[in-house]
Amino acid sequence: MGAHSVAVLGATGVVGQEILSILEERRFPVRTLKALASPRSVGKTVRFNGETVPVEAAGPTSFKGVELVLASAGASVTRELAPAIAASGAVLVDNSSAFRMRSDVPLVVPEVNGDAIAGHRGIIANPNCVAILLCVAVAPLHRAACVERIVVSTYQAASGAGLAAMRELEHQTRAVLAGEAPAPAALPHPIAFNVFSHNAAIGPDGYNGEETKVMNETRKILGAPELRITATCVRVPVLRAHTESINLALRDPLGEARAREILSASPGIEVVDDRERNTFPMPLAATGKDLVYVGRIRDDPSQPEGRGLQLFVCGDQLRKGAALNAIQIAERL
């Protein structure tokens, strides 16, 4: 594979930083690297492969000669820049929600539907972080026994709301322990020693934007438009790995023993399911790791025998939930 001219859009953000470090780690063949961000980041630099790269303001003229854009900016910024990226001939792997549900844009988790990449027309969307972890864990079971319904409740880290939210968790926690009660800023509610319903706006059906993404994107990634799914997305005082409690209804009987075998043999998964030592996936243990950790694999007694399963899943929100998945897509291109 020849080396490529790569632009990282949103290079100063928490996902952008993770993209740069994973490109290095995985020795992605980069010939030239452009670090793009909003105008207010101009003057900053980023480090890449031992060099200092100045941050440039992203604009319509930023993409000349670029072959690959790894974007982790907001949906509206990416939507605005997409025509310029297309005109430059670069392929856009986009972390935002801008294009995820467009029928001509593949929405890809490489372990699950990597084949969809081949059909791209210049844009490949990287799914929502909760949907990525969910699909890595559920896809192998779906193939084996056809998942008919999913009930998922999440335990989401501050990182999903960006660097400011991660810092707020730390600063606020320190302040609370010192007897203060600081007002929340990056997040709408106190996060230190608290839990709250995900802060995305609520739609007319009562589901918040995060939940709607999880439900719609999971159907698209699994190629299962009829899949019934309900999600409750919740923030917890954790820095950067998400956890999910997943209840599955299966069309075909499977059973927990077979489910464990299937999951143990599936790509991107490590089964952590030690009942004797009470050791299961934990966000702290998943932090900085590339795999999706799956445990608490058990039959659900509230469903017909073999037709219900429970899972407890963790994965690093910034790596597999965002930057790593995007780079795995780029590697397959």
Add this chain to the structure above:
Amino acid sequence: MGAHSVAVLGATGVVGQEILSILEERRFPVRTLKALASPRSVGKTVRFNGETVPVEAAGPTSFKGVELVLASAGASVTRELAPAIAASGAVLVDNSSAFRMRSDVPLVVPEVNGDAIAGHRGIIANPNCVAILLCVAVAPLHRAACVERIVVSTYQAASGAGLAAMRELEHQTRAVLAGEAPAPAALPHPIAFNVFSHNAAIGPDGYNGEETKVMNETRKILGAPELRITATCVRVPVLRAHTESINLALRDPLGEARAREILSASPGIEVVDDRERNTFPMPLAATGKDLVYVGRIRDDPSQPEGRGLQLFVCGDQLRKGAALNAIQIAERL
């Protein structure tokens, strides 16, 4: 109502302390108060109604003349002392799991099945904290539309594991923020900035002891032996209020608007469901409060119309989840 001779068993524990403060707050008619605990607490004192009460070692002779025992000791201690309590003629309201599933012991949440108190034979059991909050929220909907299946995932505070776990959450968090990595002691896994599957031992069915309590006790409290229920119990870094994400399948169609009306008119509940301001129940807001807070009330699109509901529920684990519920039982006696 005349004043009573009351013994608090486990008076130095976190629930015992809460019992003493709620007895005061609600002006429960106490004539004499005995503070009982394990021998290692002898020498300590507790405060009650402005007086200093010495802690006595709980033993078979502790209950002479006592009319009411409010117990929050371990199940084995309470099981051992129960014959002496019965012999003294006192009524035992027990927070432990020792007698909860015995067919001759009422398991009571006053708002739900307060009538069951009348049938007691000397022991009334106070349910598991998760089951109490769940039943307060679900019972009115069950009466209206018959709940057939419950899928619940919890976000449980450190308080459920006692005072040492609460202190560990604080100390460990402070240490982590200072760059240290202290070994967990009161809890089996790190709790600062982490989430883990509840530490109760795992049974042969893969469910942990906490989950099994929630499932069995909910059926008993609701008087619904056929109810299908599955629980995933999880610890989060929160001090003293539990949160639950609850998915319901209903036999009869209901719909979220009617569900909200019913919940708003039900005892022990405050509906907090402001979609516009993204304000829903939060453990921090429920701390120190007596009510069960219910929000995120919405139809579940993964079930037939009107037959599925989602709820997000919070309540103070030490008050309604333990001490307050026990005293509400005693008040009804």
